[in-house]
Amino acid sequence: MPSDSRPEAVGRIDDDHYPAYTMGRAAELIDATPGFLRAVGEAGLITPTRSEGRHRRYSRHQLRLAARARELVDQGTPIDVACRIIGLEDRLDEALRVNEELRRERDE
Known part of the structure; x- marks a missing residue:
């Protein structure tokens, strides 16, 4: 493996949004079926x-x-209601995170 590609690979390990899991492995990790992931x-x-x-x-x-x-x-x-709830929770978490970052920047 070329040394210049290694830092990129290490970065992917820490990347929460890197698509690392196949459907079968993903379903196994959350104890669900592939059909649930499709749903x-x-x-x-x-x-x-x-x-x-x-x-x-x-x-x-x-x-x-x-x-x-x-x-x-x-x-x-x-399932549709659960997905709506989680989508809203996720958006709220992201907004709170951004708000905190902006407050820190303002206070510096």
Whole structure:
């Protein structure tokens, strides 16, 4: 492996949005079925990346969202409602993170 590609590979390890997991592995990690992952994708919660062979690939961030959806569905929440709740929670978390960064920058 060329030495100039190594830092990029190390960066991917820490990248929460890098599509590292196949559908089968992703489903196994969140204790769900591939059909469940397809359903949360169809509901708009996650959009997997496609490999060159057109296989779905998921990031750690997407798996956390899907795992949260599975928790809500297991508690009786309809999948479309669970996906909407999680989408709003995710947007709120991101807004709070950005707000905190802006406050820190302002205070410096």
